[in-house]
Amino acid sequence: MKIDVLTLFPEFFSSPLNESLLKKAIDKDLLSVNRINIREFSQNKYHKVDDYPYGGGQGMVMAVEPIVLAYESIPKEKNSKTIFLSPQGQLLTQAKAKDLAAYDQLILLCGHYEGVDERAINLIVDEEISIGDYILTGGELPALVLIDAISRHIDGVVGSKTSVEEDSLSDGLLKYPQYTMPRSFRGEEVPEILLSGHHKNIENWRRELSLRRTQNKRPDLWASYNNKLKKEGK
Structure with missing residues (x-):
């Protein structure tokens, strides 16, 4: 997969x-990440990429021209998508990351300052994605989160395909508790069932704990999971 990142801070990555x-x-060569410095496409001698907002208001707005020129410099694959990392976007989920991994190319626009000129979004962006309902200093961290989440779904990146399939949230549930050596530590013991060697019982135990953990720790996910089951008639 090819990922091109439009950013004011390429070294951030x-x-x-x-x-x-x-x-x-x-x-x-399973993944390539090309960083395009928007500032290099500024058309003034000071490489200025922002200005005061029309209509007044606080802060500065990223200008449309250098963003669009930077975007136009990128060779496009046939199966590509341009994403703006924005709090206005759809919330990033495991399912969304998996869907995006099917593209040959993603172009990520990282905003900064008080925002991006709306015309840039209208001209080049296919979809807006948010990583959560909070504000960061720029779009670089969300872009990295998106790249990391997507990369796990690219064949060959994670050694075991089963590991990806069993990740938390892959089926809408949190993952079951996990343990490794030593068997006993400061009075905390590994559950006996995991030492039994009975794989079917272990599988059932893990499923039960996954359901219970989701219900207790993430009631929002639990509600979504049950709604999905109802729609499927289960």
Whole structure:
């Protein structure tokens, strides 16, 4: 998959993209992340990319021209989509990340300051996505979250496909509790059923704990899960 990021701060991505699974995905040519500096497409000698909002108000607004010119510099794949990271967008979910992983190319627009000239959104953006109902200093962190979430669904990035399929939220539920060595630590014991070797009982136990954990910790997810079951007639 090819991801192009339109940003004022391309170096923001340097460290995260050189660590862990993202680095491995890039090294294996499963993922490429190209950072386009919007400032380089400014048409004035000071490389200015923002200005005061028409109609008055606080702060500065990212200008339409350098954004659109930066976008137009990107070679487009046939199966591509342009996303603006914005609190106005649809909330990012596991299902949405999986859907986006099917594209050959994603172009991500990172906003800054008080916002982006609406004309840039109208001209180039296919979809707006939010990572949560809170405000950050810019769109770079949300873009990284989106890249990381999507990358897990690209074949070969995560060693085990089953691991991805069993992730929390993959089926609308939180994941069951997990344990590893040692068997006992400061009075906390690994549940006996996990030591039984009876795989069907372990599977049933994990399913029950997944249901219980979702109901107790995320009633919003629990409600959505039950609504989905009702629609499916289960």
